Each structure stands twice: as structure tokens, then as C-alpha cells.
Amino acid sequence: MTGWIADFMNHPATYLKSGWLQISVTNLLVIILMLAVFALAVLIPFPKDKDGHQK
Amino acid sequence: MSEMWTAKLRTKWQKNLPIEKLLPDDQPAYVASWIYVFGVLTLSALAMIIFSGIILAFEGPAWYHTSHAGKFTNSLHFWSVQLFFVFMVVHLWGKFWMAAWRGNRFATWATGAVAFVASIATAFTGYLVQTNFDSQWISFEAKDGFNSVGVGAWFTVTNLGQMLLLHVAFLPLILGAITVVHVLMVRKRGVVPPIDAEATMVGEVGR
Numbered sequence: 001m002t003g004w005i006a007d008f009m010n011h012p013a014t015y016l017k018s019g020w021l022q023i024s025v026t027n028l029l030v031i032i033l034m035l036a037v038f039a040l041a042v043l044i045p046f047p048k049d050k051d052g053h054q055k
Numbered sequence: 056m057s058e059m060w061t062a063k064l065r066t067k068w069q070k071n072l073p074i075e076k077l078l079p080d081d082q083p084a085y086v087a088s089w090i091y092v093f094g095v096l097t098l099s100a101l102a103m104i105i106f107s108g109i110i111l112a113f114e115g116p117a118w119y120h121t122s123h124a125g126k127f128t129n130s131l132h133f134w135s136v137q138l139f140f141v142f143m144v145v146h147l148w149g150k151f152w153m154a155a156w157r158g159n160r161f162a163t164w165a166t167g168a169v170a171f172v173a174s175i176a177t178a179f180t181g182y183l184v185q186t187n188f189d190s191q192w193i194s195f196e197a198k199d200g201f202n203s204v205g206v207g208a209w210f211t212v213t214n215l216g217q218m219l220l221l222h223v224a225f226l227p228l229i230l231g232a233i234t235v236v237h238v239l240m241v242r243k244r245g246v247v248p249p250i251d252a253e254a255t256m257v258g259e260v261g262r
Contacts, residue, residue: 030141038145041089 072243079242085249093146094241100139101234105227107132112223116186136178143171155247163240166233173230180222183212194218 013024110128111119119125147167156164183194197212211217 034141034144034148037141038090038148041093041145041149044089046087046089 072239076245077239077242082246083248085252086246090145090149091246093142093149096142097139097146098234098238100135100142103135104132104139105231107135108223108227120186136181140174140178143174147171150247153247153249157247157250158244160240160244160247163237163244166237166240170230170233170237173226173233177222177226177230180218180226183218184215184222186215 013026015022015024016028107128111132114125114128119129150164150167179197183190183197194212198207201207201210201212
């Protein structure tokens with residue numbers, strides 16, 4: 001594995017800690033990504049065809 | 056009517072799940088939303104996991120640790136699992152917030168929940184059978200957890216043979232069976248309507 005991916009992945013994970021809560025930055029990013037996908041799935045209108053019918 | 060169990064089963068199946076419900080060609084208007092897409096996205100990811108997993112099983116670790124095609128297929132299997140869980144979690148959130156157990160759909164909700172748990176077990180045994188230093192580290196951490204709750208004698212996570220058979224045989228069979236039942240339940244009851252649409256759907260809900 002070479003390049004920026006190797007630089008990004010070939011070291012121990014960075015952790016955020018606040019009292020009892022500890023989470024890796026990667027896991028936090030994945031959770032934020034899932035929340036963003038959920039919000040977009042609810043908010044973005046589903047495409048319609050040219051006659052106005054739902055596809 | 057014949058008293059044979061085959062005839063009884065056929066009659067019950069045709070009453071509860073006729074072919075029009077099993078293979079529908081239209082859906083209610085409220086299904087035209089991106090949030091309703093995540094169930095089938097989860098199934099698509101599962102299909103890719105099974106497809107890549109079968110190739111990995113036939114070729115073996117000596118292939119998928121060394122050759123370019125093997126590493127690609129190995130990565131395809133891994134990233135399909137990541138997408139599978141992302142899609143399944145968004146599907147779960149969507150169904151939770153629309154209270155998808157309404158309209159006599161408790162069994163649909165329950166089989167989905169059990170499929171989620173079975174998926175976690177399948178994924179975790181997958182991490183244990185990578186046959187690399189990562190899986191060695193994970194198994195030695197996991198054994199302490201299992202021993203601390205007293206089940207280490209049944210789930211020996213450092214036993215590669217046991218974990219491999221659980222991952223490629225037992226757990227996929229369980230997950231596959233639950234998934235089939237879950238999809239049949241969805242087809243039988245229909246897709247749950249939005250909460251504010253229920254009042255206009257009297258007679259429809261709970262079919």
C-alpha cells in the first residue's frame with residue numbers, strides 16, 4: 001500500500017476521549033456519515049418522470 | 056380439500072401471499088422516497104458479500120493474501136460488509152422513526168432485529184478469520200471478553216477452525232434464512248405507510 005492512503009491508514013487510530021466516552025475519529029466519522037445519508041434520504045425528493053409520475 | 060399437509064400449506068400460502076403480492080409491479084405513492092430504498096440496498100450489498108465470499112472460499116487465503124485479483128476480491132468482500140451495515144443502519148433508523156411495527160407488522164420488525172444481531176455475529180467471525188496479525192490480535196482480545204462472561208468453552212474465538220465454519224456455514228445460513236423470512240413478511244404485509252397517512256389508509260394497513 002502506497003501514497004496518501006498508506007500515510008492515512010498505517011498508524012494507530014486517533015481517539016477522542018471525554019470522561020467515560022471514548023471513540024476513534026474514524027468511527028465518529030462513519031456515524032456522522034450515516035446520519036448525513038439518513039438526513040439526505042429523508043430530505044432529497046425522489047425523481048419523477050416527465051409526466052410528473054413518481055419513478 | 057385434501058387433508059394432506061402439502062395441500063394445507065399450499066392453501067395457506069395462496070391465501071396469505073399470492074403471487075401478485077410476492078412479485079408486485081407497483082407500490083403505494085408514499086414509497087417514492089429515498090428512505091424506502093435502503094432495504095433493497097442492504098439486500099444488494101448482502102448479495103455482493105455472498106458472491107465475493109463464495110469466490111474467497113473456493114480460492115483460499117494463499118490466493119487472496121498474495122495475488123492482485125485475490126486482494127481485490129478480499130477488499131470487495133470487506134467493503135461490501137461496510138456498505139451493508141451503513142445501509143442496514145439507515146434502513147433501521149428509517150423504520151424506527153416511521154414505527155414500522157404498526158399494522159400487524161411486529162414479526163417483520165422482529166425478524167429485522169434478529170437479522171441485525173445475526174449480521175453482527177457473522178461480521179465479527181469474519182474479522183477473526185482474516186488469517187493475518189489483525190485477526191490474531193482481535194481473537195486474543197475477544198477471548199478475554201468471552202471468558203469473562205463464562206461462554207469461552209462454547210465460543211473459542213482463538214480456534215480458527217470453529218470461527219471459519221461459523222463464518223462460512225452456520226451464521227450465513229441463519230442470516231440467509233432470517234432475511235428470506237423478513238422479505239416474505241414485507242411482501243405479505245406490504246410496505247408500512249407514513250404515520251400521517253394512516254388515517255387515509257383504513258382497511259389497507261395490516262393486510
